[in-house]
Amino acid sequence: MGMGLALDIGGTKIAAALVADDGQLSERQQIVTPRGDAAQLAAALETLVSPFRQRVDFIAVASTGIINHGRLTALNPANLGGLADFPLQECIRSVADLPCVLLNDGQAAAWAEYQALNGECDNALFVTVSTGVGGGIVWNKKLLVGQHGLAGHIGHTSSDPQGPLCGCGRRGCAEGIASGTAIGAATQEWEQPVNAAQVFEMARAGHTPAENIVQRSATSIASLLADMHITLDLDIAILGGSVGLAEGYLQRVKFAQRALPPLYRLPVQAACHRQDSGLLGAAMWARASL
Ligand SMILES: [Zn+2]
Known part of the structure; x- marks a missing residue:
């Protein structure tokens, strides 16, 4: 699958990094999660993703909230600045037309930590x-x-x-x-x-x-x-x-x-x-x- 770009959307920060085949992370960066509306989150994601779009083969997203059929819904809206329903997959695709897989952040972390056992x-x-x-x-x-x-x-x-x-x-x-x-x-x-x-x-x-x-x-x-x-x-x-x-x-x-x-x-x-x-x-x- 080559190189992947991983994003981790949390209530406080959004992290991004390149992830190689062997699990090595590089070029890790982090921005503060915008506490406003959907347009602000979309703009923040574009800022993080666009510099990498020519360099990766796929995008993997871990996000706080419920991930269901490509949409992000905040179970506790206070954690995402009042964001109740966001077309996450569509938003990423509009920035970079690459294969994109979404997962809840707790589920993603569980998977990585389980592999480490x-x-x-x-x-x-x-x-x-x-x-x-x-x-x-x-x-x-x-x-x-x-x-x-x-x-x-x-x-x-x-x-x-x-x-x-x-x-x-x-x-x-x-x-x-x-x-x-x-x-x-x-x-x-x-x-x-x-x-x-x-x-x-x-x-x-x-x-x-x-x-x-x-x-x-x-x-x-x-x-x-x-x-x-x-x-x-x-x-x-x-x-x-x-x-x-x-x-x-x-x-x-x-x-x-x-x-x-x-x-x-x-x-x-x-x-x-x-x-x-x-x-x-x-x-x-x-x-x-x-
Ligand atoms: Zn609760």
């Missing part, structure tokens, strides 16, 4: 804790995409039925408690509200309210892993995303797991491709499906 297991869950909470499931060695692209949207499983209203319209979703957005929002009552990165910094410095917010997020993820494990009988969970990979977060998830009965403690480890799982997974999926 080198056949050690058949059933794995990927969880990303970032602007939102997402995921992907590999079951019996196969990536679950779902007939409507929904499979693996584990951030919208219920963490607390009395919890805050989620952007998806449901109350108490894991995303509304564990995500970076939720971590920042939990400081709204403070005299000086801060963002998720600052909450982590303060927690590291021994600030108790900040520590409680981070631990509440990690506890919600430990509970999510337990629910997924008891539903699917998994071998392993892999944790990614800017919050999931933040220093000390994985340890906090493991700490929360210790409060659960042993059967629910699904082994969990950090994503080996770090922030590149989505880019790599989309490219691998495209090579396998084109």
